Amino acid sequence: MPELPEVETVCNAIRKSIKTNKIKEFVIINPKLRWNIDANIKKLLSKVDIRKIYRRGKYIIFNFNHGSLIIHLGMTGIVKFLKNRHKVNKHDHYEIKFQDNTILRYNDVRKFGSIHWAENIEDNFLIKNLGVEPLSDNFNYEYIKKISKKRNVVIKNIIMDQRIVVGIGNIYASEALYMSKIKPNKNCKLLSTDNFKSLVKSIKKVLQKSIKAGGTSIKDFQSIDGSPGYFKQKLLIYGLEKCACGKNIKNIRISGRSSFYCSNCQK
DNA sequence: CGAACGACCTGCAGGC
DNA sequence: TGCCTGCAGGTCGTTC
Structure with a gap:
C-alpha cells in the first residue's frame, strides 16, 4: 500500500x-x-516517553531513550487514533495507549x-x-548512474530497490519513469546521463507533489483520521x-508487478 | 556476489 | 448464487 508519501x-x-x-x-x-x-515490547513500552517520531524509507520510527520502535505498514497497514471506549475490529493487531488515554491502534x-524493537536502530x-x-x-x-552501470536489471527494479534508494514503490516508479520518458523495462546499463538526471528530478518531484496532496489512495490507503490522499x-x-x-x-508485468507505460512517449 | 522467484495474507472483481 | 482465477501502494528468504 504505502510508499514514501503515504508513510510521510x-x-x-x-x-x-x-x-x-x-x-x-x-x-x-x-x-x-x-x-x-x-512480546517483550510490552515491557519495553510500559510508562516511557517518546523522544522523536520520524520516517526512514517506508518505516515509521518511534525513538526512546532506551531504543526505537520500527513500524512498517506493509500493503494494508492503517493507523488510527481512538478515545477511551473502543471495540476491537477485525484485523486489529496492536495498540499504544498514551497517558491521556488516547490510543493509537x-x-x-x-x-x-x-x-x-531495536536497541540500536542502525544495527537493525x-x-x-x-x-x-x-x-x-x-x-x-x-549516485544512481554509478550503481546502474554495474547492474544488469531493468531500470524500474533499480529505483524500487530499497537498498539503493528508499521509499519508491510500484506507483511512483511508473510515474517517475513516465515523467522522464524512460521505458520501465529498459536495461539500466543503457540509460544516458541525461536519462539519469531526468529520472532523479522526476522522482523528487513526484514524491514531493504527492506528499503535498497527502499521498495516493487507490483502495486502502487512508491517513489516521480516515481521510484519503488526493x-x-x-x-x-x-x-x-x-x-x-x-x-x-x-x-x-515486471518482476511480478504491474508496470504502466506509454510506448509512444517512453523510449 | 547478483538476479529471479516463491511465499506470506485477505478481499474483491470478473468470468463462467 | 457460487466457484475459480487473478490482482492489489511490499519485501524477505531461498535458490540458481
Missing part, C-alpha cells in the same frame, strides 16, 4: 495527533503479522506489516541495509487507460 503523511499525522509523549502501555491484540510481534488486513536488520533517502542530496544522478487525481500513467498523447497505455 501518516508519520506527520501521528506527530500532530499526539498530545502527550508519555506512553502508558503497549497492548498486543493479534501478534500475527509478517513477523510475530515480540494498528489494523492490517493482509498482515504484511511489522513492528520491531530492516534498517541497516537501506539506501539513500530520495529527497536528500545524497540521491543524485551520479494524489490519485494527479497520476499520469499508473492505473490509467490512455496517455495524454492519445495512445493506449500498456500494462506489462
Whole structure:
C-alpha cells in the first residue's frame, strides 16, 4: 500500500495527533503479522516517553531513550487514533495507549506489516541495509548512474530497490519513469546521463507533489483520521487507460508487478 | 556476489 | 448464487 508519501503523511499525522509523549502501555491484540510481534515490547513500552517520531524509507520510527520502535505498514497497514471506549475490529493487531488515554491502534488486513524493537536502530536488520533517502542530496544522478552501470536489471527494479534508494514503490516508479520518458523495462546499463538526471528530478518531484496532496489512495490507503490522499487525481500513467498523447497505455508485468507505460512517449 | 522467484495474507472483481 | 482465477501502494528468504 504505502510508499514514501503515504508513510510521510501518516508519520506527520501521528506527530500532530499526539498530545502527550508519555506512553502508558503497549497492548498486543493479534501478534500475527509478517513477523510475530515480540512480546517483550510490552515491557519495553510500559510508562516511557517518546523522544522523536520520524520516517526512514517506508518505516515509521518511534525513538526512546532506551531504543526505537520500527513500524512498517506493509500493503494494508492503517493507523488510527481512538478515545477511551473502543471495540476491537477485525484485523486489529496492536495498540499504544498514551497517558491521556488516547490510543493509537494498528489494523492490517493482509498482515504484511511489522513492528520491531531495536536497541540500536542502525544495527537493525530492516534498517541497516537501506539506501539513500530520495529527497536528500545524497540521491543524485551520479549516485544512481554509478550503481546502474554495474547492474544488469531493468531500470524500474533499480529505483524500487530499497537498498539503493528508499521509499519508491510500484506507483511512483511508473510515474517517475513516465515523467522522464524512460521505458520501465529498459536495461539500466543503457540509460544516458541525461536519462539519469531526468529520472532523479522526476522522482523528487513526484514524491514531493504527492506528499503535498497527502499521498495516493487507490483502495486502502487512508491517513489516521480516515481521510484519503488526493494524489490519485494527479497520476499520469499508473492505473490509467490512455496517455495524454492519445495512445493506449500498456500494462506489462515486471518482476511480478504491474508496470504502466506509454510506448509512444517512453523510449 | 547478483538476479529471479516463491511465499506470506485477505478481499474483491470478473468470468463462467 | 457460487466457484475459480487473478490482482492489489511490499519485501524477505531461498535458490540458481
